[in-house]
Amino acid sequence: MGQNKKIVVIGSGFGGLSSAIRLAAKGHDVTIIDKRDKPGGRAYQYEINGFKFDGGPTVITAPYIFDEIFEAAGKKREDYFELAPLDPFYRIFDSNGKRFEYMRNEKDVLREIDRWNPADKDGYLKFTKRTVEIFNLFHPYTDKPFLRFKNMLKIMPGVIRLGAYSGTHSYVKRYIKNEFLRKVFSFHPLLIGGNPFDTPSIYLLIMQFEKEWGVYYAVGGVGSIVKGLADLFGELGGTVKLNSEVDRIMIQGDSATGVRLKDGTVMEADIVVSNADTAFTYRNLIPEKARKKYSNRQIDRKSYSSSLFVVYFGTKKRYLDSKLAHHNIIVSKEYRRLMKQIFKGSKLPDELALYLHMPTRSDSSIAPEGSELFYVLALVPNMKADIDWEKIAEDYKNKILDFLEQHYLPDLRENITAEHYIDPPYFKNTLNSHYGAAFSFTPTLLQSAYFRPHNRSEQFKNLYFVGAGTHPGAGVPAVLSSGKIAAELIESSIKQKSA
Ligand SMILES: Cc1cc2nc3c(=O)[nH]c(=O)nc-3n(C[C@H](O)[C@H](O)[C@H](O)COP(=O)(O)OP(=O)(O)OC[C@H]3O[C@@H](n4cnc5c(N)ncnc54)[C@H](O)[C@@H]3O)c2cc1C
Incomplete structure (x- = not known):
């Protein structure tokens, strides 16, 4: 076998894109497969009635991590997207609305x-x-x-x-x-x-x-980062196969031999990288009897992060006279109790823990003229809790919007012209996240670094992991770094074998 490998990356989240670009830049034949109709995973951008809503990450830091990806391909990040x-x-409000300017x-x-x-x-x-x-x-x-x-x-x-x-x-x-x-x-x-x-x-x-x-802030929204990365991957000769769900990683002995899609198509590969949720990958894509580590029981017993309920909404008027900044955090009164209820509880708490995003403060190009774009994120328990989201999601959305109307955005309900929400079942069913956890395993000491599932499978020698469920963890800088780690591990293993 030559130095150039056929590599399949399952998932086009930031972890998948980061590894795929680096590997394509080294000359490998890389295909990303994603079940959704657009790349980005949690960073999916929804376009509704002229608004461009970033679905997930909004706080971008450490631009050098993006720069490194473009440098690995001999390009400049600034030519693909702009970071302002x-x-x-952050502007952080206490339960009475008194604020703290969190500055650099x-x-x-x-x-x-x-x-x-x-x-x-x-x-x-x-x-x-x-x-x-x-x-x-x-x-x-x-x-x-x-x-x-x-x-x-x-x-x-x-x-x-x-x-x-x-x-x-x-x-x-x-x-x-x-x-x-x-x-x-x-x-x-x-x-x-x-x-x-x-x-x-x-x-x-x-x-x-x-x-x-x-x-x-990524000008044009985080969607512009996803587009920049996907464009770069395409220029390097990489292929993105959308609307295609992997339902099996094919295993022979201690190796992965490729993937099988839900429609039965088999794609052989020398190396498989999974950017799908790590717990989901082990539990659903590799038969339990083939696994020496990570039995279903072991996976289920791990500690999972909270889930999220996010409402995206656009208004036909601007709220420039409001007390809100670009990133706002609204702290609840009974904070400690609320955190316990969210992370360990079995019911939906009464109080709200909210992050309110108002990106049109910085960039009006993502909304129709004279409009304002928001997203409000509430922390909620993951699906280990006994909550019937199908029954209560609409009421929960209304509760959040009512709170905002009362305390931060007067006349909100009559001004909304675009609206969408995501809930724990979205994380479970659309993103394939075990228990609908928004950030995979909780970052405890015993689920960090060596104790988190490794970037190279502990059992299958050519199966690699990137994304929130592996080292170093969740968050954009971390998952981008996981892509770097996996790509470097792959390169050094190829070199060792050919030496
Ligand atoms: C609402 C929200 C707000 C956030 N805010 C921030 C923030 O401000 N700053 C920050 O740094 N982080 C933030 N995060 C965390 C950050 O977004 C995530 O940790 C990160 O984007 C996860 O990337 P990932 O590489 O793990 O892949 P993911 O984004 O999870 O993508 C995985 C991809 O795999 C695909 N997939 C899954 N199973 C299959 C399969 N079987 N076949 C084919 N494809 C499959 C999915 O469709 C998906 O596209 C936020 C997360 C959320 C949800």
Whole structure:
């Protein structure tokens, strides 16, 4: 067999695109297969009545990770899409609507802390020093594989020394006294599907990612990033096969030999990369009797992230006089209890935990003239909970819109001209996510790094994993890095074999 391989990538999420581009740039014959009609996975863009709604990620950081993908193909990212910096990164409201401007610059953050609790300024400075230490220690591992336990042993002394195993909220609590400010500086785990009260503070490194590189808006929406990546893949000779669902990874001994589609088509491959949900891939695409690790029971017993209920809506009037910024977080009153109900509960909580996106603040090209585009995201339990979404989804949507109308967007209901929502069954049935989890496995210590399913299957030597369910985890920078890790593992294995 030559150096150039036939590679099938299941799924066109950011993890799939990142690996596929790198592999195509090395000259391999790469085909991406996706069950949906457009690429992007969670970053699917809905076009409704002249509005372009980004379906998933909206907070973009660490542009260098995108730049590296284009550089790997000898191109420049700026020629494909534009990233515009945002500041404030977030506007965070307490349950009374009082706000905190979450800015990049330390001086500005201290000014905000001064408005809330001046006594917390010193603690904040000590806290950020710690965050930088956490970042310096763990950042180098975010684009490296964790295939061996000895890799884990290397980082453990640092984890212990910095106390980075303790929950993010309690870590912040050591430095900050004001309860609202504690929430402000510990919310980042929510971006990757973790409960701030449980997620180890190693993940504070996300906060530092934003400080180091900034928070960006993709002009034209995140859909323009997906388009840029898909275009690049096409230019490199890659093929994207849409509306095609893989229903089996074909296995012979300890190797994958290709994939079978739902319509019976068999596609042989030297290497298979799965960007489909990792739990789903093991559980549904590889027969249980062929698996030595990851039995159905083991998979089901893992801890899964929350799910999400997201309402996308466009209005025929602008809300420029509202108190909203581009990214808004609305913190609930009974925050700790609510987080417990969302992450561990079996019922739908009464209170709402909301993120409100208003991208037309920065870019009016994504909506008809004189209109405003929003999406509001509510954290909800995944489908392990006993909730009949078919029955309650419409009421739940109305409850969220009523809340916004009452507190943030007057006359909202009479101004809506485009609307769509997604719920946990969407994550389960459309995106094939086990239990409808929006971010795959929760980022606990025992489900991170070496303990997360590896980027190369522990059993099948030419089966690789990219995306939120593998190392380094959920979130755009992480899944893009998983694509880099998998592509590098594939290259080095090809080189070893031909040496
Ligand atoms: C609403 C929302 C908001 C978010 N906000 C942010 C944010 O602001 N910033 C951030 O960094 N992260 C955010 N995230 C997280 C981030 O979007 C995800 O972690 C990331 O996009 C997941 O990428 P992925 O590579 O795992 O693939 P996915 O996007 O999960 O794509 C997987 C693809 O595989 C396809 N597929 C599955 N099974 C099959 C099969 N059998 N055959 C063929 N195709 C299949 C699916 O159709 C899908 O296209 C958000 C997530 C959501 C849901």
